[in-house]
Amino acid sequence: MSIKKPELRAVDSPNQPITQDAHEAADDARVGWEHFQQLMEEDKRVEPRDWMPEQYRKTLVRQVSQHAHSEIIGMQPEGNWISRAPSLKRKSVLMAKVQDEAGHGLYLYSAAETLGTSRDEMYQQLYTGKAKYSSIFNYPARTWADVGAIGWLVDGAAITNQVPLCRASYGPYGRAMVRVCKEESFHQRQGWEILYTLSHGTEEQKQMAQDAVDRTYGPALQMFGPPDGDSPNSQQSMAWNIKRFSNDDLRQRFVDMIVPQAEALGLTLPDPELKWNEERGHYDYADLDWDEFFSVVKGNGPLNHQRLAHYRAARDNGAWVREAAAAYAAKQADATRGSALLSA
Numbered sequence: 257m258s259i260k261k262p263e264l265r266a267v268d269s270p271n272q273p274i275t276q277d278a279h280e281a282a283d284d285a286r287v288g289w290e291h292f293q294q295l296m297e298e299d300k301r302v303e304p305r306d307w308m309p310e311q312y313r314k315t316l317v318r319q320v321s322q323h324a325h326s327e328i329i330g331m332q333p334e335g336n337w338i339s340r341a342p343s344l345k346r347k348s349v350l351m352a353k354v355q356d357e358a359g360h361g362l363y364l365y366s367a368a369e370t371l372g373t374s375r376d377e378m379y380q381q382l383y384t385g386k387a388k389y390s391s392i393f394n395y396p397a398r399t400w401a402d403v404g405a406i407g408w409l410v411d412g413a414a415i416t417n418q419v420p421l422c423r424a425s426y427g428p429y430g431r432a433m434v435r436v437c438k439e440e441s442f443h444q445r446q447g448w449e450i451l452y453t454l455s456h457g458t459e460e461q462k463q464m465a466q467d468a469v470d471r472t473y474g475p476a477l478q479m480f481g482p483p484d485g486d487s488p489n490s491q492q493s494m495a496w497n498i499k500r501f502s503n504d505d506l507r508q509r510f511v512d513m514i515v516p517q518a519e520a521l522g523l524t525l526p527d528p529e530l531k532w533n534e535e536r537g538h539y540d541y542a543d544l545d546w547d548e549f550f551s552v553v554k555g556n557g558p559l560n561h562q563r564l565a566h567y568r569a570a571r572d573n574g575a576w577v578r579e580a581a582a583a584y585a586a587k588q589a590d591a592t593r594g595s596a597l598l599s600a
């Protein structure tokens with residue numbers, strides 16, 4: 257797909273005098289556009305100071321900030337289980353995982369900031385409910401087994417989606433993804449290990465694991481986004497080397513990966529139509545409930561209100577900490593300036 261060349265006009269009207277500055281600006285933009293086009297063709301990275309089309313910038317801010325918000329809101333379902341984890345070891349592992357998610361949010365906000373959108377603006381968009389975040393986090397984690405299912409399926413889906421993003425054309429995003437993916441693979445293994453322990457435990461524990469997988473499977477598959485035919489952003493994002501694969505291709509890759517893993521766990525996936533298709537070389541699976549997905553994305557999932565209310569409360573309650581830290585930093589800066597003047 258070719259990328260539409262922006263109209264680079266030095267003046268708005270042909271009757272207006274063309275100033276030297278306007279000529280230079282148009283030349284700079286033309287050179288910038290050609291450079292950008294070349295980076296795309298050679299599959300190289302765009303860096304923050306490079307010229308980029310406004311729509312490329314907007315697409316990235318949209319995706320990267322939504323991704324950051326997902327990491328931040330995504331701390332809630334598991335954070336809720338830290339105090340109820342069944343042992344000290346489980347508690348410390350879960351705490352480390354939730355803390356990692358906060359770190360992922362921060363790398364991603366930093367990457368989005370390099371595109372010119374301030375962190376405060378992104379926080380505000382989440383606070384007011386204007387921003388999107390992944391649909392999966394609007395479902396409750398009802399039992400300890402859900403923590404295992406989140407690790408295995410939600411982090412598993414995240415890795416499948418994010419490994420290709422390590423090659424995203426925007427440098428800061430791709431580089432952030434490398435570290436995020438390393439941590440996600442630890443997260444997935446801790447989820448797997450929780451489920452393996454439960455599925456090899458008592459009948460009740462095995463049932464708990466099965467129920468959690470039954471609840472999480474559909475929403476985890478929906479994390480990859482709507483079907484390709486209903487994905488307005490995919491084509492352009494793929495032309496810009498941001499996304500490397502379509503939503504459906506990644507979803508298929510994930511299904512193919514988890515079927516044998518479920519067998520190894522001794523659990524089933526809640527889809528009677530799931531079966532190997534020799535011709536395609538992939539597993540066939542049933543269509544997902546897309547009405548439910550769009551309803552959750554619009555704010556009507558089981559916990560959308562609670563997740564946002566909790567985020568707002570945490571932000572409001574933490575205001576004094578941020579103010580104190582800013583006052584301390586200002587005081588330190590004054591002191592440094594003062595001693596620099598004295599020694600001058």
Ligand code: BYC
Nearest residue numbers: 323326327330357389390391414479480481487488489490
């Ligand atoms: N939920 O044109 P499409 C984690 C929206 S956190 C909600 O296909 P695109 C973890 C989409 O935004 C990992 N909304 O969009 C954390 C768009 O709306 P707008 C989260 C969704 O961007 C804590 C519209 O639907 N991962 O792992 O080409 C604990 C049309 O979609 C969803 C990421 O954020 C959804 N599931 O593709 C544990 C990955 N899907 O913006 C674990 C980075 C779609 O036009 N993001 N929408 O109003 C991506 O890879 C892509 O943005 C997506 C969507 C594949 C998600």
